[in-house]
Amino acid sequence: xxxxxxxxxxxxxxxxxxxxxxxxxxxxxxxxxxxxxxxxxxxxxxxxxxxxxxxxxxxxxxxxxxxxxxxxxxxxxxxxxxxxxxxxxxxxxxx
Amino acid sequence: xxxxxxxxxxxxxxxxxxxxxxxxxxxxxxxxxxxxxxxxxxxxxxxxxxxxxxxxxxxxxxxxxxxxxxxxxxxxxxxxxxxxxxxxxxxxxxxxxxxxxxxxxxxxxxxxxxxxxxxxxxxxxxxxxxxxxxxxxxxxxxxxxxxxxxxxxxxxxxxxxxxxxxxxxxxxxxxxxxxxxxxxxxxxxxxxxxxxxxxxxxxxxxxxxxxxxxxxxxxxxxxxxxxxxxxxxxxxxxxxxxxxxxxxxxxxxxxxxxxxxxxxxxxxxxxxxxxxxxxxxxxxxxxxxxxxxxxxxxxxxxxxxxxxxxxxxxxxxxxxxxxxxxxxxxxxxxxxxxxxxxxxxxxxxxxxxxxxxxxxxxxxxxxxxxxxx
Numbered sequence: 001x002x003x004x005x006x007x008x009x010x011x012x013x014x015x016x017x018x019x020x021x022x023x024x025x026x027x028x029x030x031x032x033x034x035x036x037x038x039x040x041x042x043x044x045x046x047x048x049x050x051x052x053x054x055x056x057x058x059x060x061x062x063x064x065x066x067x068x069x070x071x072x073x074x075x076x077x078x079x080x081x082x083x084x085x086x087x088x089x090x091x092x093x094x095x
Numbered sequence: 096x097x098x099x100x101x102x103x104x105x106x107x108x109x110x111x112x113x114x115x116x117x118x119x120x121x122x123x124x125x126x127x128x129x130x131x132x133x134x135x136x137x138x139x140x141x142x143x144x145x146x147x148x149x150x151x152x153x154x155x156x157x158x159x160x161x162x163x164x165x166x167x168x169x170x171x172x173x174x175x176x177x178x179x180x181x182x183x184x185x186x187x188x189x190x191x192x193x194x195x196x197x198x199x200x201x202x203x204x205x206x207x208x209x210x211x212x213x214x215x216x217x218x219x220x221x222x223x224x225x226x227x228x229x230x231x232x233x234x235x236x237x238x239x240x241x242x243x244x245x246x247x248x249x250x251x252x253x254x255x256x257x258x259x260x261x262x263x264x265x266x267x268x269x270x271x272x273x274x275x276x277x278x279x280x281x282x283x284x285x286x287x288x289x290x291x292x293x294x295x296x297x298x299x300x301x302x303x304x305x306x307x308x309x310x311x312x313x314x315x316x317x318x319x320x321x322x323x324x325x326x327x328x329x330x331x332x333x334x335x336x337x338x339x340x341x342x343x344x345x346x347x348x349x350x351x352x353x354x355x356x357x358x359x360x361x362x363x364x365x366x367x368x369x370x371x372x373x374x375x376x377x378x379x380x381x382x383x384x385x386x387x388x389x390x391x392x393x394x395x396x397x398x399x400x401x402x403x404x405x406x407x408x409x410x411x412x413x414x415x416x417x418x419x420x421x422x423x424x425x426x427x428x429x430x431x432x433x434x435x436x437x438x439x440x441x442x443x444x445x446x447x448x449x450x451x452x453x454x455x456x457x458x459x460x461x462x463x464x465x466x467x468x
Contacts, residue, residue, distance in 0.1 A: 023102070030221070035360045045298070048220070049221020049223050052363070055353050060099055063108075064103060067113040067116070070116045070120060071112055074116040
């Protein structure tokens with residue numbers, strides 16, 4: 001019920017209705033509830049036939065960057081773990 | 096990464112490796128937790144993300160979820176479903192509602208059964224379709240049975256606005272819009288569910304702003320993180336909660352920063368306030384009466400208020416659930432679906448006894464669909 005779908009505005013007509021692209025599916029939504037001005041190419045959240053807000057692209061990109069850093073940190077940790085395990089293994093062989 | 100693509104808004108927040116990295120970070124932080132975390136994810140949408148992506152299985156054993164009441168279909172008491180049925184039975188009427196309401200059992204029937212019996216009952220893709228249907232059927236009473244939390248309320252207000260603008264006289268509203276904060280307060284006041292953190296529903300806050308959760312950390316000493324609905328969003332929110340706990344902080348934080356601000360969509364808030372006001376009493380399934388937890392039409396719109404216009408045919412007595420159904424206890428965060436004797440046996444999505452099994456946001460439906468039977 002409370003779910004909404006990110007979509008991209010493709011066209012806006014005179015009746016304040018936007019045609020949006022939701023991952024390949026085209027549909028029409030009302031812009032009657034929009035607080036911010038929107039334009040073709042903007043990303044918006046869609047809920048039961050209405051646009052709710054404009055998605056902040058900067059914030060989205062920042063989140064994705066944080067995840068990338070986190071992924072790298074985990075991979076680094078995994079590499080270190082492998083090396084440590086490997087070292088332990090070697091020492092066992094020697095003794 | 097330079098320019099955002101539409102697919103990034105989906106795949107970027109569902110990426111399995113990112114989920115794994117967050118699970119790794121949570122595992123490291125959770126070792127330092129002084130007490131087990133019992134996180135209430137208030138919204139049914141979050142319950143579904145947790146179940147669908149198996150997030151619980153990625154978390155250490157000292158982090159558990161308590162499923163909340165944030166499912167508008169689930170919390171609808173039987174007498175109000177009986178209202179919808181009574182309205183649908185009015186001669187020359189068309190009853191409109193959203194999705195899952197159609198299949199929820201009332202005391203004796205459901206809208207689905209009444210539709211099979213010949214009543215004109217329609218599930219809308221968008222509430223705005225109500226305008227079109229009212230215009231196309233000037234000789235009929237078109238009644239919109241409006242449901243939903245803060246997220247869905249402004250859409251009903253937008254329909255009211257269009258109705259006024261176009262001078263439509265045959266459209267009526269049965270308002271069942273409910274509010275998240277009073278429900279959370281009721282659960283905390285009950286005190287039985289041992290909750291020590293909240294994941295706040297983000298789409299509610301897209302409309303109402305994150306400010307509606309500001310009192311929670313102060314009042315109950317619980318962190319609140321306003322979270323998006325993708326699995327990466329939920330995992331990041333859990334990490335933020337664990338960090339707050341370890342740092343002895345207790346704050347409202349916004350994880351879903353790409354769409355939630357402190358103030359929310361003030362235009363939508365104004366539109367709601369123009370047509371609706373808080374309702375003195377509203378009975379929630381399982382939880383009971385919560386004062387000021389729902390909305391109703393303002394006096395000025397009484398001529399369009401189905402509860403007033405058709406008051407003589409609407410039942411007023413509260414009706415309790417089937418005694419075997421524990422939806423109410425689940426909605427209060429005191430039980431999980433598989434604690435229920437009829438879960439997955441007498442009660443299934445195809446033949447539901449309780450509302451939590453019907454709704455695609457209900458906890459029972461999520462458990463049935465994604466495992467743990």
